[in-house]
Amino acid sequence: MTEYRLGINISALKDNEPVAANAGGKDFAIVKIDGKIHALDGVCTHKGGPLGKGMVNEGRLVCPWHGGAFEIDTGRADESTPWVTDINVYRVRVDSTDGEVYIDF
Numbered sequence: 639m640t641e642y643r644l645g646i647n648i649s650a651l652k653d654n655e656p657v658a659a660n661a662g663g664k665d666f667a668i669v670k671i672d673g674k675i676h677a678l679d680g681v682c683t684h685k686g687g688p689l690g691k692g693m694v695n696e697g698r699l700v701c702p703w704h705g706g707a708f709e710i711d712t713g714r715a716d717e718s719t720p721w722v723t724d725i726n727v728y729r730v731r732v733d734s735t736d737g738e739v740y741i742d743f
């Protein structure tokens with residue numbers, strides 16, 4: 639695994655407002671909930687919708703294209719939206735000195 643800098647500072651993240659990020663040629667959706675940062679695949683498993691431009695609803699990340707939903711903690715596809723399959727989640731680290739967010743994959 640390699641650690642990549644996402645180019646996002648924790649101070650710029652708002653709770654429940656996903657942002658898109660790219661590192662190592664891969665797209666991610668970054669979500670802050672109750673101060674904790676989550677990183678998930680940024681490309682929807684249905685038709686490739688941009689999950690970093692989705693929304694958060696009841697602890698799920700919702701795809702902006704057709705509403706596919708994923709548990710933010712696990713990446714598991716929600717049973718109510720069977721047209722999507724599970725996505726990956728990733729470990730993130732926030733640098734305690736400058737607030738920059740790093741991802742491992």
Ligand code: FES
Pocket residue numbers: 682683684685686687701702703704705706722
């Ligand atoms: S592309 Fe995400 S639900 Fe269709």
